[in-house]
Amino acid sequence: MTAPLVTDPPEGVTGQGFYLTSLEKAVALARKNSIWPLPFATSCCGIEFMATMASHYDFARFGSERPSFSPRQADLLMVMGTVAKKLGPILKQVYCQMAEPRWVMAVGACASSGGIFDTYSVLQGIDQVIPVDVYVPGCPPRPEQIIDGLMSVQSLVGTESLRRRHSDAYTQLLKGYGID
């Protein structure tokens, strides 16, 4: 009986006792299976995240064993819940404190677009203050949807060029948000 594969190996050359692939693919494989998320939970989507994190749905099996409650050691910022306009600069500061490479996931209708709170005090989607990689719809999304969002982040991380963060396009993107 063969042992089940934890993950599909990237493209490479294999033979007896060795396996060759490019450094980029090896790094991508490591990165995508060890994403440390930073939960930024403000409301009901945060409760769904707690269910996602707990043993029943077990977020950890995707390599996110350690939710990081410090932005310095986090790879993925998960924004879950309504973000008031006053909270916008704080969210941006948290994002700026994360080290590159960093990814952002907007969980739920409020974080993605302001949701039902089309009003003067609520930020109409966190992409007004920080760039977002993956949006998870739902009000609130079920844990399955959050896991689906995480797997989308994984596929982004796994296919991202190692040089992307040094590209002009990326610098321009950040500049568009006023982040140096």
Place this chain on the structure above:
Amino acid sequence: MALTNSPHPSDTLSPTPFGTAVCDDVSQRFGVVAQHLQYGHWCLEVGPTTYYAVMQDLKHTHGFTMLTDLCGVHHAEGEATLAVVAQVHHLPERTRLFVTVRLAVTETEPVPVVDSLVPLFPSANWMERETYDFFGIQFAGHPNLKRILNEDDMAYFPLRKEYPLEDQSRTDKDDRMFGR
């Protein structure tokens, strides 16, 4: 449809004899614009010039030592549409009293001003700041009249009826899809 002041079922609740006596005394000595019963409590409407004197009298002469609430209202009809409502409580007599002052916004007097109650009731401090924040009512004599809940750089007063509830500055939402 015209707004009417039809009697609420709870209007039939009877006020305390103490409350009625205080009301009669205040209206005799200061003169009130209007006076009616609501939920078994007397509501006095006074002019902006007598507002502070009435509140001072209620506290020091009649013993209404507790300011339970203070808020703003923007009425749909009438000449003086903005209002400040203060609610005081007499603890030994278990009597509440509402004091309203109506303020007009005109071309010549665009900023509504009313006396601050902070010298009488320190608890009025944050409540008057909130009223200023949402209705733009100035409180003369307030020690620190600045926004308390909304962002500091907000350029308008969101609960005034001339401003729509939805954020007008955003460009990301298509009105046809968001039912506006």
